[in-house]
Amino acid sequence: MEGEPLAGRHMIVVGGSAGIGQGIAVAWADAGADVIVCSRTEPDGLRDKGIRWTHLDLAETKAARDTLAAVAAGPLDAVCFSAVYYGAKRSNFREVAEQEWRRQLEVNTTGLWLTLSATLPALGAGTPGLFVGVSSEVAFNAGPGRSGYAASKAAARALLDSVAQEEDGDQVCVVQVLPAGMVDSPGIRRRRPAGFDYSSYMRPDAFARLAVELAVTRGRDHHGDSLVVDGDGEWWSVDDRLPASQNRPVAS
Numbered sequence: 001m002e003g004e005p006l007a008g009r010h011m012i013v014v015g016g017s018a019g020i021g022q023g024i025a026v027a028w029a030d031a032g033a034d035v036i037v038c039s040r041t042e043p044d045g046l047r048d049k050g051i052r053w054t055h056l057d058l059a060e061t062k063a064a065r066d067t068l069a070a071v072a073a074g075p076l077d078a079v080c081f082s083a084v085y086y087g088a089k090r091s092n093f094r095e096v097a098e099q100e101w102r103r104q105l106e107v108n109t110t111g112l113w114l115t116l117s118a119t120l121p122a123l124g125a126g127t128p129g130l131f132v133g134v135s136s137e138v139a140f141n142a143g144p145g146r147s148g149y150a151a152s153k154a155a156a157r158a159l160l161d162s163v164a165q166e167e168d169g170d171q172v173c174v175v176q177v178l179p180a181g182m183v184d185s186p187g188i189r190r191r192r193p194a195g196f197d198y199s200s201y202m203r204p205d206a207f208a209r210l211a212v213e214l215a216v217t218r219g220r221d222h223h224g225d226s227l228v229v230d231g232d233g234e235w236w237s238v239d240d241r242l243p244a245s246q247n248r249p250v251a252s
């Protein structure tokens with residue numbers, strides 16, 4: 001797609017300061033959209049792309065509600081939710097503290113709920129508005145060592161699937177996107193040893209083409225769908241092929 005197909009569009013990316021969310025924020029900005037990134041820390045380099053930043057901590061529920069209401073108050077065409085708390089490391093259920101479980105639910109599930117709640121009314125004024133939720137293969141492939149992450153992402157998937165069935169696709173289209181494999185992101189790097197080889201990992205910019213395509217078409221062709229994206233930026237529906245499991249035994 002050439003030129004600035006998203007000129008005049010207003011987008012919010014919750015969790016757009018890093019990783020896949022940043023890949024989507026940059027893709028939308030490069031295509032001409034006015035983009036606001038919400039996260040706890042201001043990322044380097046996004047201002048140079050004309051991307052605005054607003055502080056948001058999804059674990060601070062009241063402040064998060066107010067911030068999301070404020071950013072959603074202007075004209076709004078598309079929202080992406082990509083914020084995540086993975087947990088400290090892969091650990092079996094018996095080794096995980098309750099606090100970690102609560103934080104996974106707070107960010108990955110309640111954070112999504114708060115974002116939907118604040119932005120759906122504004123998106124519904126669009127023609128239609130687009131809500132993109134970044135999902136995960138773990139929502140389809142529960143497994144050892146990541147029970148909290150799996151449960152919080154499965155709940156997020158069910159929340160978005162349910163909302164998609166409620167929303168009239170002429171008002172708001174809801175689409176989930178997920179990587180076909182592991183993605184080299186700051187959140188994943190925090191959980192890997194020094195010297196780890198990331199050569200088989202996808203890059204966050206693999207989502208760029210699909211993100212722009214969805215924004216241009218406002219998600220009309222994919223309302224209610226979950227789309228798996230591979231390292232070359234190709235995509236397919238989970239209805240055609242489920243994503244490969246990233247489960248592995250937990251290292252002792």
Ligand SMILES: NC(=O)c1ccc[n+]([C@@H]2O[C@H](COP(=O)([O-])OP(=O)(O)OC[C@H]3O[C@@H](n4cnc5c(N)ncnc54)[C@H](OP(=O)(O)O)[C@@H]3O)[C@@H](O)[C@H]2O)c1
Pocket residue numbers: 014015016017018019020021038039040041042056057058059081082083084085107134135136137153178179181182183184185186187188
């Ligand atoms: N990377 C993978 O291999 C992979 C695989 C499958 C699915 N996914 C999914 O892709 C999405 C993004 O993953 P990623 O690996 O790109 O993540 P990441 O590198 O860890 O980035 C996470 C983003 O969430 C924000 N965030 C975290 N806690 C927050 C909070 N309390 N309040 C507001 N923002 C918060 C972070 O910004 P701040 O730290 O500045 O707040 C950052 O912008 C997630 O939904 C994940 O489940 C990723």
